[in-house]
Amino acid sequence: MTAFTYDALPGRVVFGPGVASTRLIAEVDAFGAQRILLIAGESETALARELCAPFADRVTATFSGIRPHVPLEVAESAREAAADADLVLCVGGGSTTGTAKAVALTTGLPIVAVPTTYAGSEVTPVWGLTQGSRKTTGTDPVVLPRTVVYDPDLTLTLPAALSVASGLNAMAHCVEAFWAPRRNPVSSAVAEDGIRHLAAGLPVIATDPEDGGARADLLLGAYLAGSAFAVAGSGLHHKICHVLGGAFDLPHAETHAIVLPYVLAFNAPNAPRAATRIAAALGQQDAVQGLHELGHKLGVPAGLRELGLGRSDVDAVLDDILALAPADNPSPVTANGLKALLVAAWSGTAPTGEDA
Template identity: 75%
Template sequence: MTAFTYDALPGRVVFGSGTARSRLRAEVEALGAKQILVIADNVELAGELSSSFAGRVAATFTEVRPHVPIEAAEQARAAADGADLVLSVGGGSTTGTAKAVALTTGLPILAVPTTYAGSEVTPVWGLTEAGRKTTGTDPRVLPRTVVYDPDLTRTLPVELAAASGLNAMAHCVEAFWAPRRNPVSSAVAEDGIRHLAAGLADPAAAEELLLGAYLAGSAFAVAGSGLHHKICHALGGAFDLPHAQTHAIVLPYVLAFNAPYAADAASRIARALGVTDPVAGLYQLGARLGVPAGLRELGMAESDVDTVLADLHMPADNPRPVTAAALRSLLHAAWAGKDLT
């Protein structure tokens, strides 16, 4: 076996139906919080969950926006004045906003995810300014505690749940060839795909999807990001495309691009999905779940393909060498919703 390094990330995970309502106060107290900044995309839910410690809520920030524009980050940081804990209740954009606060203040985060984004278990932050999304890694933004409650994801609209689940799937797939991949992260990624596939096959199986999302985020956090995320971050920052849907659309195209050069990864992905051909399996899964056929259905213009190419940095460690011409073909196929040839 090839020698490897595995950095296990610190963090407490509380998982189970009803935990957001029954355990949140105890987790707040365990962190010693006296003044809490609540960041939420659903004010009513956040108010309900924090009702048992409402006296400690110093401020509530709800101006959450996808891709965390720098203006929203600065507003949230201002709202954090005097706080000693950030409570994030919401999807990936909400967690991302909490991370923007933690990045400059060092405040700990208690995250309660309501989608399958996985950001709550990664030290990765992202900010968008002037149409460009910048990402980085910093241990300060890794939430101290995550409360996973499947009850909070059961009410997700079907289309959003599907896209969010496939976004989590992208974390697993990319973990197989990301720069810091290792046998442990690959094992976690494979099991994550298995749980996500089971959850996507049964809309009532919120527990499977949420466990898969946790495993996906954990694998991605250790292995790092590669071609898929570089593409999706550039698209999201430049054109403000919806995050989960963008990842769901692009995923099978990047897999089709890399699979011939990553046979072991493709085999393990296929096994976890329960299919023979992982690329065809992902295309079919997306179509069955109603994922838009191509980026053009999200409002992206064909001319935008060349625009975003200028903002993409070719990853040197991708299984398949990435040239500008090959990347243009990949992006155009994903835009048109046609097979990559």
């Protein structure tokens, strides 16, 4: 056993079917909040207001102008809405949580998060803002939600296709935790268990979106994934997806779902122990093939070109990704290797480790 450092992150988690309806008021009361900024996208505003009904008089402002990758102008508008608030309550997916984090980053306000997807952002201290075509990310404990209320019932109406993409985005957090810069035995164990729950829930949800047990598996897997990612940090996969998402406004979850098996194929030859553990958690003999086949079975788009990315766009972001590539990535990141990875992910060809 090698020496390691593990930074356990503070935060309260309340998990269970129906807890958003029965426990949210107590979690809000714990902060003594009297002026709450509610952040929820337009599609979730009705749900958010229903959950807030027991303390509606304390919701003094609502912000619904959510956009993916949190453009700076959206962050500034949300911060203006928080002028008199003493708590931020966010109900929604990763972009909604990201907007709440943008508010906390400059105001220091505590966040109570109620996730409705499997983004995992609610348990990480990572924030992201996009200005123009460039996305900037950072880490600050002030943006880490103080309390997270996980209610599988809130995900029952999440469409199957979005559930799959969001679940595979969580899978990316788990896989990358095995070789991210601050990896350690604890975060790897958490990530491995997260993969097991996600692999169990995803195929079921694809055919029966209202299966409560599978929804609970996915939500627990997403929590474990976010927890592992929060401690281990961001590796090559996330650097690629953040640059692509910020530059071309690609859908966050779908981009991660498509790129993941290609980064795994790139790194697996030089991270055999990690690949073995990932394969075992997936219930497969080979991690790369197993993950690629899972995505294909679940209907993940075959390549980034199906999201509207042009072939020339790959060349346009190579230098930006190279500048961010971690120095300790299992496979050295070269211009030729990275280009081969991106072209394969763009075209949707079967992932291999030949270019690592």
